[in-house]
Amino acid sequence: MSLNVLLLDNVDPVCAEVFKERNIHADQRPKIELDELKKIIGKYEAIVLRSGTTVDEELLSHAENLRIIGRAGVGVDNIDIPAATSKGVLVMNTPDGNTISTAEHTCGMIIALARNIPQSVDRVKSGGWDRKKFMGTEVHSKTLGIVGLGKIGTEVALRMKQFGMDLLAYDPFTTQDHAKEIGVELVELDDLLGRSDFLTVHTPLTEKTKNMISLDVADKLKPGIRLVNCARGGIYKEEDLVPLIEKGIVAGAALDVYTTEPPTKELYETLKNPSIICTPHLGASTEEAQEKVAVQIASQISDALENKNYKGSLNSKSISLLTNDEVQPYVELAEKLGKVSGQIMPDNANNFSFEYTGICTKYSEVLTDAILKGMLSQYVSESVNLINARHYALERGFKLSETNKSDDKNYNDLITIKLGDSSEYKQISAAVFGPGDYRIVEIDGFGIELRLEGDILMYQNLDKPGMLAAVSSTLAKQDINIGALSLGREGKGSNAITAVIVDRQLNNEELDSIYKLDGVSNVKYISLS
Helix, strand or coil, X not given: CCCEEEEECCCCCHHHHHHHHCCCEEEEECXXXXXXXXXXXXXXXXXXXXXXXXXXXXXXXXXXXXCEEEECCCCCCCECHHHHHHCCCEEECCCCCCHHHHHHHHHHHHHHHHHCHHHHHHHXXXXXXXXXXXXXXXXXXXXXXXXXXXXXXXXXXXXXXXXXCEEEEECCCCCHHHHHHCCCEECCHHHHHHHCCEEEECCCCCCCCCCCECHHHHHHCCCCEEEEECCCCCCECHHHHHHHHHCCCEEEEEECCCCCCCCCHXXXXXXXXXXXXXXXXXXXXXXXXXXXXXXXXXXHHHHHHCCCCCCCECCHHHHHHHCCCCCHHHHXXXXXXXXXXXXXXXXXXXXXXXXXXXXXXXXXXXXXXXXXXXXXXXXXXXXXXXXXXXXXXXHCCCEEEEEEECCCCCCCCEEEEECCCCCCCCEEEEEEEECCEEEEEEECCEEEEEECCCEEEEEEEECCCCHHHHHHHHHHHCCCCEEEEEEXXXXXXXXXXXXXXXXXXXXXXXXXXXXXXXXXXXXXXXXXC
């Protein structure tokens, strides 16, 4: 039986050549309307795409023979992975193919921004000269702040170090050893913003990174900072860029990515500002990168169709687990607990212990993968999944240990994460209570029962009358409603841990109002929404 693959979005022609060598028929349709795609997709066992095609549940309903979706590149934001997983369709990407091209483009944008290259090119081509108008600045001896020291952030650091730049980085999941190895000083985010002459970001777009740079943080920025974004649109609040430039806080910005692509009419007006340079999402647009990812994805899909190898798969473990009703709830519990731990652990921690009890001991390996996926997913720019999470953790210098226990005095089946003695919260345990009902049951020895859902405010406090009233009234003044509450304490008048589920996300100003309350400490906001 012949195998058929559909190539979309102007995937490099070498992709079809690789399939041909593997005796797989490939149809290349660089431009196709959605209605036509729905009509023909049922003929194919695999599709290859870039960012131009969106694969959602509706399209998948027409793909009765589809086995694999291959993304020739890194980002899979345009693929509904849960919907694909539920249909048993593998999703693959090529996370390494674009690294060098994107890093080089970032470096080019830094230099272009420093020396006003695009603006001066336009001026000369229009018949002008005006050398003094385009006076630039050297990058040598300037400080480059890097948010995210994954593959691309690391490659940018190595290159700009050769230009003589001083390197700072903020990445809660990079160890001091890794940073030292590449000559980067790890600092807190506010410190980085206040010391950087240039700032480049290499993180995914999450609730924590959205609008990382905006008018709200203007007072934290070093005056004259220059901003570069070749990662994800929305990390810089685009409508605030011109006001930041006009106020003299930001000297210029270089953008390759945008919240909406192509940009909206309003955004195009922003991009006309002479201190902003911009490119049309060219980070991965090199002949080498496109050829590399096309060859990689064709080889990966061919191997998978022939049941030889599943390298690059983002959901193969998830598919196998969907048929295992026993383990699936604990995988979901582990990932949620990992997300919580990732938001309460100290920055740059690298020693973690995972302890499993009861039925969890049977699946400790995959549960550790799920915990690491939850921990890393909000901070790592690559697509993190059950297959590659451990790789990314070890790459960042994590030291992991797993322990299996036969039983626990209170719970039969328990997952416990130990975050280390330097953490404000050192140990957290959770259990499955029923279908879709996952709960934290203990924090640092305090018995507590809190559903793992929504937006959670957690803090330590003195156990005395009026503490809860002070917190709840402070939240009420800001129109924040409490949906659920759990309290654990050592004894009357002693220390306590309180966790509340609130009805919406909290900003830094709202969290500060809780910090300032007498008797409250170690305030943490956790988003599971």
